[in-house]
Amino acid sequence: MTSLFRLVGVGGVIAYRALFNWTTPSMFVGTLLVGPLFQLLFFAYLGRQLGVADDTFYIVGNAVLAASSAGVFGGTMAVSNERRFGTLGHVLLSPRSRTAVFLGRALPYAGNGLLIAACTLAGGALLLGLRIPPQALPGLLLVLGAAALSCGFFGLTLGAIGLRFRDVWLVSNVSVTLLLLLTGVNVPATELPAGLRAVGAVLPVTHAAEAARRLVAGDGLAAAAGPLAVEVLLALGYALLAAGLLKVFEAESRRRASLDTL
Amino acid sequence: MIALGALLHVKYQSRSSLEITIAVLLPVVQATLAVYLFRAGGQPDRLLEAAVGAGLMGIWSSVLFGSGGAIQNQRWQGTLEMLILAPRSPALVILPITLATALTGTYAMVATLLWGRLLYGIPLDFADPFAFAVAVPGCVLALGMFGLLLAATFVLLPNANALANPLDYPIWLVSGMLVPVTALPGWTTPIAAVLPTTWGARAVREAATGAGPVWPSLGICLAISLGCLALGAAVMSRVERRARAAATLALA
Numbered sequence: 477m478t479s480l481f482r483l484v485g486v487g488g489v490i491a492y493r494a495l496f497n498w499t500t501p502s503m504f505v506g507t508l509l510v511g512p513l514f515q516l517l518f519f520a521y522l523g524r525q526l527g528v529a530d531d532t533f534y535i536v537g538n539a540v541l542a543a544s545s546a547g548v549f550g551g552t553m554a555v556s557n558e559r560r561f562g563t564l565g566h567v568l569l570s571p572r573s574r575t576a577v578f579l580g581r582a583l584p585y586a587g588n589g590l591l592i593a594a595c596t597l598a599g600g601a602l603l604l605g606l607r608i609p610p611q612a613l614p615g616l617l618l619v620l621g622a623a624a625l626s627c628g629f630f631g632l633t634l635g636a637i638g639l640r641f642r643d644v645w646l647v648s649n650v651s652v653t654l655l656l657l658l659t660g661v662n663v664p665a666t667e668l669p670a671g672l673r674a675v676g677a678v679l680p681v682t683h684a685a686e687a688a689r690r691l692v693a694g695d696g697l698a699a700a701a702g703p704l705a706v707e708v709l710l711a712l713g714y715a716l717l718a719a720g721l722l723k724v725f726e727a728e729s730r731r732r733a734s735l736d737t738l
Numbered sequence: 739m740i741a742l743g744a745l746l747h748v749k750y751q752s753r754s755s756l757e758i759t760i761a762v763l764l765p766v767v768q769a770t771l772a773v774y775l776f777r778a779g780g781q782p783d784r785l786l787e788a789a790v791g792a793g794l795m796g797i798w799s800s801v802l803f804g805s806g807g808a809i810q811n812q813r814w815q816g817t818l819e820m821l822i823l824a825p826r827s828p829a830l831v832i833l834p835i836t837l838a839t840a841l842t843g844t845y846a847m848v849a850t851l852l853w854g855r856l857l858y859g860i861p862l863d864f865a866d867p868f869a870f871a872v873a874v875p876g877c878v879l880a881l882g883m884f885g886l887l888l889a890a891t892f893v894l895l896p897n898a899n900a901l902a903n904p905l906d907y908p909i910w911l912v913s914g915m916l917v918p919v920t921a922l923p924g925w926t927t928p929i930a931a932v933l934p935t936t937w938g939a940r941a942v943r944e945a946a947t948g949a950g951p952v953w954p955s956l957g958i959c960l961a962i963s964l965g966c967l968a969l970g971a972a973v974m975s976r977v978e979r980r981a982r983a984a985a986t987l988a989l990a
Contacts, residue, residue, distance in 0.1 A: 500900070502900040503900040503903075505900070506900030506901060506903055506904050507900060507903040507904060510904040511903055511904035511907070514904055514907035514908045514911070515907050517907070517908075517911065518907045518908075518910060518911045518917070521911060521917045521921055521922060522775060522916055522917045523775070524921065525779075525917050525918065525921040526775055526776060526778070526779025526781060527779050527780070528775055528778045528779045643755070643756050643759075645756065646756050646759055646760060649760050649764065650759075650760070650763050650764070650767070653763075653764050653767045653768070654767060656767070656768075656771055657767055657770055657771045657774070662771060662775065663771060663774040663775055663778060664778060667774055667777065667778040668774060
């Protein structure tokens, strides 16, 4: 069991350091910290001008959503960059569980997402003057962590698809943009058609954003527990889906000898 | 030469199904988001403005990432030396590339207008169709010229991508592509006033909605962009001289 945790934990961290090759401090700050903050401000001012919702709605929603780009793109990179750098074959030749190897890779990205979401929430609150009840902070940390985890495993699911399809970046780019629309972060869910709401309900971030809004409204952890539990379940669901897809597509690419040819 | 070069690069950039799909799909999602937001805000009469705004956002994204990375892309492809060896000023060689990124950005405008018309039944009743037909290419031309300044300055910066990645939302915001400039804090007004994107977006919006006179806005947009073109050409010549002297042209 210890060696499994070591494989998941230490393996994930090493892979994160190796694959996150573009993370110079300026790139990290510019892309992952400043970018989400500008996104938050854009939607807060748009929402204000249109009278759709107040600043709190946008600050909290976009802070939760901020975890998505690190998680989704990170999860995708965790698999597809192995092919890009020509190391996918070596990973799949490993005698250890590839499921554990890849699931471990999503964890550092989820940690990253949590950091980004927390920074975005703090930045948005400072810039737009949101007061968060101190007693809501532990719950918010839990919610942001759950959102980051579900985004990481959602990204890993997309990365698994990259074992079979070439243009996985198209899928992840479109997915991240769709999260803007479907998760109720920027458009209140009640304003979306039922079909879009249903899709949003099975995407990461949707339930975490709802839980975070309840916490910031001072409703307490009990009120946020329902959506938080759904977000955690979604994270588990995406982890299982990613593991399943990785197994199926690995077997398929071995059978067809198409591992590095797609 | 500029026209032929731009055409060549438009064809080249249009060969990538990934880039074209992203250039079309992402603005369509943004347009959908804008449509639902405008509806939620009880302003269904402004849906055309939402579709046009989302299209402009797509054009800016294309210019930002395409022009910002124009020189780096040529470097990665191994064609930068040949371009710089051409017996023309480097600005004249790179300008067609930045113009092409703005031209391919018009896919976004076409996509958001068609999407709005077909899916949401937004009537394409432009207040001044002729002015709209002139303002959009004018704005594209202006952003292409602005792109040269981006290309020239980004190549000077060691981590240009770090600057480019977060720059789409602030320019969308400050230029009033969806949010009117008047809704922003007062300190953003001088920044907005010197950006060609502000005047270009204003000209296109005025042509679409009849909110004001199109030609002064378009004129200011083109004038600022010509200034950017001159500045970009000067920076580009300096970059070229420095890279030749230090033998670093092909080095990242």
